[in-house]
Amino acid sequence: MNKKILYLMHVDWGWIKQRPHFIAEKLDKKYDVKIFYMVSRNRKVMTDNKSSVDTFPIITLPFKKIKLFYLLNLIIQRCLFYLIINLQRPEIIWITHPLMIDYIPRKYLSKYKIVYDCMDDILGFENSQEMKKSLERNERLLFKKAEIVFVSSEHLCGEIIKRGCDHSKTVIVRNGYNGELITTYRDEKRNNKESFKIAYIGTISSWIDFDLILYSLNQLDNIEYHFYGPIDSKVPNHEKILFHGSIKHSELYETIKDCDCLIMPFKINNLILSVDPVKLNEYINFNKNIITVFYPEIDRFRHFVHFYNDKEEYIEIVRKLQKDNTISYSNEDRENFLLENNWDKRMKVIFNTLDNIQTEKE
CATH class of the missing domain: 3.40.50.2000 (Glycogen Phosphorylase B;)
Structure with missing residues (x-):
């Protein structure tokens, strides 16, 4: 029984x-x-x-x-x-x-x-x-x-x-990671794209570093942000920061497949230091370049993400990806990591x- x-x-x-x-x-x-x-x-x-x-x-x-x-x-x-x-x-x-x-x-x-x-x-x-x-x-x-x-x-x-x-x-x-490995395509040529689309998936709350997002919009040309998830805090009003609401889990990849990279722009505090983020596993499955703030708990993702420690490092990473958006990890490494996690x-x-x-x- x-x-x-x-x-x-x-x-x-x-x-x-x-x-x-x-x-x-x-x-x-x-x-x-x-x-x-x-x-x-x-x-x-x-x-x-x-x-x-x-x-x-x-x-x-x-x-x-x-x-x-x-x-x-x-x-x-x-x-x-x-x-x-x-x-x-x-x-x-x-x-x-x-x-x-x-x-x-x-x-x-x-x-x-x-x-x-x-x-x-x-x-x-x-x-x-x-x-x-x-x-x-x-x-x-x-x-x-x-x-x-x-x-x-x-x-x-x-x-x-x-x-x-x-x-x-x-x-x-x-x-x-939950679900099957997604069969993705790698669109790493950017010549025909008008803007560099950066996406975030998850709850949009006080831990999102919108100061960093706004700073990057002032420093960089041709970028825009797309946020997918429920909002439970105050968010900025900006024409290049778009909020799309919650998306069914089964529809996430189809929703973000045309985005150029994925981000996890958290403010570092006691809450975040203890977070083992589900979203990084999901991001890896989507076969995109990933930018995230660094903290020790997520060091194990180093092979799959671009870490930044301050806003200038973040700007530098985005500029680099705008010029060359080649994925930083192999498809074999991606599949092996997800199967083990x-x-x-x-x-x-x-x-x-x-x-x-x-x-x-x-």
């Missing part, structure tokens, strides 16, 4: 596909997984992530910043999950964010095996002091109650150990770990 997993997901199933989506779909191939996801009220940025997995929305009350509504919502969700857990009787409760632990009745945190998938440094996000205190409190509880803490990067693993997570509970599972490889570690939990329990 397949092991039952109750999977609590803090992002909407219709959000641009991320680590929680990929892991949930892979878990479902081996186990009996029921996925409960937080519903976003901003439906305009959602995509249609069709899947065969069993997904159920968690619909919360509005005005949760008002204490009365917050407490009422908490009571409702705990009652609902009390019923859900008693009906499903899962062996494992999988949690993707510290705030989700509030929905689990406290007595069940000891009765069932808890798995925490720590994908980001949650204390690195911009939040109110009150929210940070709640996150810290819930994170400590998760560290204490979790049987296993999967962590997406080495830097993040070090950070949570500093904050009290038992090292013996941690298992590093980096982000991977896909989600099937990552899931072997997760499956082995979960099977050991089962053995210990039995």
Whole structure:
């Protein structure tokens, strides 16, 4: 009989596909997984992530910043999950964010095996002091109650150990590439192109270095930027910075195949230092030149990307690619890297770990 997993997901199933989506779909191939996801009220940025997995929305009350509504919502969700857990009787409760632990009745945190998938440094996000205190409190509880803490990067693993997570509970599972290898063409001749198109794919938030983008537009001729993904922060208004919204994951390559290069222009802070970006795996599959800010966690991508440390190095790289856009890596290297870093490889570690939990329990 397949092991039952109750999977609590803090992002909407219709959000641009991320680590929680990929892991949930892979878990479902081996186990009996029921996925409960937080519903976003901003439906305009959602995509249609069709899947065969069993997904159920968690619909919360509005005005949760008002204490009365917050407490009422908490009571409702705990009652609902009390019923859900008693009906499903899962062996494992999988949690993707510290705030989700509030929905689990406290007595069940000891009765069932808890798995925490720590994908980001949650204390690195911009939040109110009150929210940070709640996150810290819930994170400590998760560290204490979790049987296993999967962590997406080495830097993040070090950070949570500093904050009290038992090292013996941690298992590093980096982000991977999902999907088939794309058959691409290499259009490296630029003579007939009017502009050099630079694209970014992913959530557009406060970590995007728009100062760098605007500076480059002042310094370079014939470039334009195309951003694909949901927007959740203020963005500049510029005729050469175009925002296209969220794109279905299956349609990403067709959307960006005519772009000249792909970028990851992050601002370096505590949050970013812990990020193992899914997008770099996707970018490599698209067979484009890639420009990204350097930080130690992504040094392993060195063979496939152009690193910059400041705005002048960024300008220099773009100028070079405008003159010669020959891809910096071979197709063979691309295929070998993706095969060694896909989600099937990552899931072997997760499956082995979960099977050991089962053995210990039995």
